[in-house]
Amino acid sequence: xxxxxxxxxxxxxxxxxxxxxxxxxxxxxxxxxxxxxxxxxxxxxxxxxxxxxxxxxxxxxxxxxxxxxxxxxxxxxxxxxxxxxxxxxxxxxxxxxxxxxxxxxxxxxxxxxxxxxxxxxxxxxxxxxxxxxxxxxxxxxxxxxxxxxxxxxxxxxxxxxxxxxxxxxxxxxxxxxxxxxxxxxxxxxxxxxxxxxxxxxxxxxxxxxxxxxxxxxxxxxxxxxxxxxxxxxxxxxxxxxxxxxxxxxxxxxxxxxxxxxxxxxxxxxxxxxxxxxxxxxxxxxxxxxxxxxxxxxxxxxxxxxxxxxxxxxxxxxxxxxxxxxxxxxxxxxxxxxxxxxxxxxxxxxxxxxxxxxxxxxxxxxxxxxxxxxxxxxxxxxxxxxxxxxxxxxxxxxxxxxxxxxxxxxxxxxxxxxxxxxxxxxxxxxxxxxxxxxxxxxxxxxxxxxxxxxxxxxxxxxxxxxxxxxxxxxxxxxxxxxxxxxx
Amino acid sequence: xxxxxxxxxxxxxxxxxxxxxxxxxxxxxxxxxxxxxxxxxxxxxxxxxxxxxxxxxxxxxxxxxxxxxxxxxxxxxxxxxxxxxxxxxxxxxxxxxxxxxxxxxxxxxxxxxxxxxxxxxxxxxxxxxxxxxxxxxxxxxxxxxxxxxxxxxxxxxxxxxxxxxxxxxxxxxxxxxxxxxxxxxxxxxxxxxxxxxxxxxxxxxxxxxxxxxxxxxxxxxxxxxxxxxxxxxxxxxxxxxxxxxxxxxxxxxxxxxxxxxxxxxxxxxxxxxxxxxxxxxxxxxxxxxxxxxxxxxxxxxxxxxxxxxxxxxxxxxxxxxxxxxxxxxx
Numbered sequence: 001x002x003x004x005x006x007x008x009x010x011x012x013x014x015x016x017x018x019x020x021x022x023x024x025x026x027x028x029x030x031x032x033x034x035x036x037x038x039x040x041x042x043x044x045x046x047x048x049x050x051x052x053x054x055x056x057x058x059x060x061x062x063x064x065x066x067x068x069x070x071x072x073x074x075x076x077x078x079x080x081x082x083x084x085x086x087x088x089x090x091x092x093x094x095x096x097x098x099x100x101x102x103x104x105x106x107x108x109x110x111x112x113x114x115x116x117x118x119x120x121x122x123x124x125x126x127x128x129x130x131x132x133x134x135x136x137x138x139x140x141x142x143x144x145x146x147x148x149x150x151x152x153x154x155x156x157x158x159x160x161x162x163x164x165x166x167x168x169x170x171x172x173x174x175x176x177x178x179x180x181x182x183x184x185x186x187x188x189x190x191x192x193x194x195x196x197x198x199x200x201x202x203x204x205x206x207x208x209x210x211x212x213x214x215x216x217x218x219x220x221x222x223x224x225x226x227x228x229x230x231x232x233x234x235x236x237x238x239x240x241x242x243x244x245x246x247x248x249x250x251x252x253x254x255x256x257x258x259x260x261x262x263x264x265x266x267x268x269x270x271x272x273x274x275x276x277x278x279x280x281x282x283x284x285x286x287x288x289x290x291x292x293x294x295x296x297x298x299x300x301x302x303x304x305x306x307x308x309x310x311x312x313x314x315x316x317x318x319x320x321x322x323x324x325x326x327x328x329x330x331x332x333x334x335x336x337x338x339x340x341x342x343x344x345x346x347x348x349x350x351x352x353x354x355x356x357x358x359x360x361x362x363x364x365x366x367x368x369x370x371x372x373x374x375x376x377x378x379x380x381x382x383x384x385x386x387x388x389x390x391x392x393x394x395x396x397x398x399x400x401x402x403x404x405x406x407x408x409x410x411x412x413x414x415x416x417x418x419x420x421x422x423x424x425x426x427x428x429x430x431x432x433x434x435x436x437x438x439x440x441x442x443x444x445x446x447x448x449x450x451x452x453x454x455x456x457x458x459x460x461x462x463x464x465x466x467x468x469x470x471x472x473x474x475x476x477x478x479x480x481x482x483x484x485x486x
Numbered sequence: 487x488x489x490x491x492x493x494x495x496x497x498x499x500x501x502x503x504x505x506x507x508x509x510x511x512x513x514x515x516x517x518x519x520x521x522x523x524x525x526x527x528x529x530x531x532x533x534x535x536x537x538x539x540x541x542x543x544x545x546x547x548x549x550x551x552x553x554x555x556x557x558x559x560x561x562x563x564x565x566x567x568x569x570x571x572x573x574x575x576x577x578x579x580x581x582x583x584x585x586x587x588x589x590x591x592x593x594x595x596x597x598x599x600x601x602x603x604x605x606x607x608x609x610x611x612x613x614x615x616x617x618x619x620x621x622x623x624x625x626x627x628x629x630x631x632x633x634x635x636x637x638x639x640x641x642x643x644x645x646x647x648x649x650x651x652x653x654x655x656x657x658x659x660x661x662x663x664x665x666x667x668x669x670x671x672x673x674x675x676x677x678x679x680x681x682x683x684x685x686x687x688x689x690x691x692x693x694x695x696x697x698x699x700x701x702x703x704x705x706x707x708x709x710x711x712x713x714x715x716x717x718x719x720x721x722x723x724x725x726x727x728x729x730x731x732x733x734x735x736x737x738x739x740x741x742x743x744x745x746x747x748x749x750x751x752x753x754x755x756x757x758x759x760x761x762x763x764x765x766x767x768x769x770x771x772x773x774x775x776x777x778x779x780x781x782x783x784x785x786x787x788x789x790x791x792x793x794x795x796x797x798x799x800x801x802x803x804x805x806x807x808x809x810x811x812x813x814x815x816x
Contacts, residue, residue: 288684312686326684331677331744340674341685343667350667394685 009204010047015149020171020181021210022191025201026224026413031184034201035151038182039071040064070142071151078134078141080127085109087126087137088144112144115177116170131274132163139170150174151182156190157411160274160439168194186411188217189442200224221414231414232446233421237265237428242300244402244433246285249294254280254457258294262402262435265428269448269465270437277457278437279321282404285435286318287311298402312341317400319391321407321437323384327391334374334382335361337390342398364393368423385416392423403427404435409443421447497789498737498753505757509764516767523646525763527638527714530648533755535707535726536733537659538589538700540751543734544663545676545696546743547596547603551610552704552730555588556723558618559708564627564718574631582705588614589701593694611727618720626719630712638713648710652752655706659748672696676743728779732758735786758782 011034015021025031036042038049040058048055051067058064064071078087085105086093094104109122118136120129126137135155142150152171156164171181171194185191191198197210200223208223221231244262249255254277262268270278283289285296287305296303298314305311308318320326329337338361339346346357358375365374370389374382379390388408395403405424409417424434424447438444444451445465452459453468509516516522535552542549563581566572572580588610595606621627640647663669674682675692683689707726712718737754739746761782765775 286684307686307688308684309686309688318684320681320684325678326680329674329677329681329744331673336670336673340670340682340687343670347667352665352667352670354665398686 011206015180017178017180020175020195022195022198023184029201030204068148070147072138073153078126084124084137085122088140112140116173132159149180153184235425238449239264245297247295250292251284251289252292253289255284256457258459260452260459262433266449267434267436269444269451270454271444271451272454276454278454282406315401317395317403319405328379330380334390337379338393338397341394368393384412402433406437498750502753502757505760513767529756529759530652531707531710532729532759533752535730536751536755538703539730540734540739540748541696541699543739544672544746545693549700550607550727553723553726554611554614555704556708557720558614559705560712560718560722561618561621563712564630565621567630585701585705586698589698593697597690597693626717628717630716634713635716673744729758732783740790
């Protein structure tokens with residue numbers, strides 16, 4: 001079924017009604033395969049699936065749905081151009097005389113939404129909703145199908161703090177209504193807060209089942225990856241020299257009057273809620289969006305970027321938030337993915353020296369501890385952590401001195417996260433500067449030397465992390481909410 | 487690297503052999519020397535136009551205009567020599583430059599004005615032929631130049647000249663795609679335009695250049711077509727764009743962009759032309775031939791889409807049994 005791997009090996013899992021079951025494990029441990037087996041996408045080579053004690057065969061997503069199993073995937077399957085109600089009843093639209101019964105559909109949708117106590121207009125177009133609300137629509141869809149087993153695959157990956165809290169409340173409601181829930185997330189803090197029991201997978205096998213696993217972060221991390229040492233191995237490498245000076249920059253896409261400076265070897269964090277404008281600031285710095293006013297200076301020299309090319313020439317690098325859509329070339333191996341931002345480095349008069357390319361990048365692959373398979377394999381076949389490191393290698397290859405990391409650890413496992421932190425340390429100790437954007441507040445506070453709090457597209461405050469804790473960041477976000485309402 | 491360029495030459499090669507066998511078995515005239523040399527001359531034009539189709543498909547685009555561009559360019563070529571008195575070599579350069587210009591027009595529409603490639607080149611398909619009919623009251627121009635036919639029918643060291651053109655142009659394209667930064671950028675833009683932009687590539691310029699290359703390829707095809715019949719006509723090149731696209735796709739180029747191999751396109755061109763030749767020899771009417779070429783494109787695209795599923799299934803079965811047995815040893 002899967003090229004070169006046994007994705008699941010003798011996995012046993014027992015799910016009970018009214019229980020939230022956490023499913024954890026590093027990337028590539030077989031979680032996704034297990035879920036896809038449960039929702040009928042893949043079939044087990046051997047072994048049985050029992051539903052209420054009876055053996056069932058889930059030959060397709062459709063048959064799984066008939067068994068009351070619903071899955072909310074990382075990538076949503078809502079149709080953005082349709083209304084909330086249409087999405088909820090997609091495929092089973094209520095009909096009268098062969099035509100859609102709109103009145104019934106809207107009132108039924110209202111009932112479904114009321115079941116999980118969320119206030120979303122059933123007539124609203126899904127594409128206009130926030131990401132969090134879209135997710136709730138997805139869950140409502142599952143409820144409308146009378147699902148009694150709901151699988152949530154990384155539901156919070158794209159959510160802001162408040163939306164996460166709302167989602168958790170909804171999940172707890174479902175639990176009270178006696179649904180069985182499987183919850184998958186890389187954010188251990190929220191898992192620990194939410195679930196009733198945990199199963200940990202490693203290399204396709206259950207290493208620790210629901211009875212064995214203590215719901216405690218450090219013991220979970222130890223089971224998942226073995227001894228990791230320090231979770232946040234922060235080094236302070238800040239020097240005095242100012243390498244990047246941002247003065248009152250604005251763009252037409254939401255950056256307003258932003259000013260800050262970044263020192264050599266510093267990790268400058270940008271904190272704030274989703275949609276506060278952090279990514280937009282990064283895009284403005286990297287020449288993706290043009291400045292309407294303001295000034296950027298690199299090492300004291302004023303620069304103006306009309307595209308990313310100019311930014312790269314000035315030794316900037318950008319590790320984008322969404323590596324699948326914005327970062328990786330799935331038609332390339334690791335080598336071609338790495339060299340792409342600086343082909344001049346391995347060419348003479350525009351003719352590529354393939355031998356040199358291979359050798360130079362092999363060095364980086366070794367240095368960053370990327371799997372050697374990345375040399376000859378398409379990046380689509382590599383784990384999330386390796387993929388992320390390939391993109392970081394790309395900027396090292398292009399001699400970037402100021403690196404923007406936008407959510408560098410989102411969706412990658414604990415082991416790879418720590419590897420990314422160590423890389424940040426190596427970069428800063430080699431004199432590079434890092435701008436770190438992260439929604440993981442623990443990570444942001446632990447890894448940054450200074451943090452700019454972003455709200456409404458502007459940096460409202462710059463603080464050292466020891467004068468800041470999670471509460472401040474949350475507060476910044478709630479302030480924003482209030483203002484938005486007012 | 488290996489995967490990008492040697493990506494499954496076996497499929498297109500098998501398709502070619504299969505078609506070759508089928509046609510050879512259904513008609514004995516197929517293998518006659520006269521037919522084979524005619525066949526080759528036919529392949530030469532299609533395969534050169536298919537180079538352009540491949541470049542455009544590699545960036546995730548499509549070019550429907552080369553057939554019409556060829557009609558316009560043959561008419562322009564013929565008129566410039568016959569009515570204006572432009573010397574032959576200059577006229578060839580002029581036509582190539584015109585072809586580049588037509589490609590540039592498509593490229594600007596697609597890359598900079600963001601008109602979907604399908605629509606922009608569909609409009610060009612209509613417009614180029616329209617302009618072609620504006621010359622010489624829409625009549626063909628015959629007997630362009632006494633030396634012209636030797637460009638197409640001449641031989642060198644016993645081999646027909648078009649063979650050298652094809653080898654040279656394919657060699658050049660192969661080198662560009664494999665060994666230049668520009669070639670690599672084409673694959674990058676086709677694979678993920680957004681990531682290409684964030685990696686500092688000038689995506690629009692690269693897309694535009696690929697259309698310019700397609701225009702130049704069409705112009706070379708136009709010169710050969712004019713030389714073949716020593717005439718220019720607004721009716722030339724009908725359906726050639728489909729044959730060229732089919733050649734690229736049968737050669738395994740992915741219509742989603744970023745995957746494809748120019749050498750396989752040559753195999754694809756041979757396959758398509760042999761199919762057409764075989765249908766001609768078996769007296770299949772033109773209308774049915776068009777249906778068959780259409781069907782071939784659909785089948786080739788279907789294979790492209792299903793390919794990953796099929797290979798992963800085969801490989802997976804093979805490798806997972808290997809892994810299981812390894813695990814049992816522990």
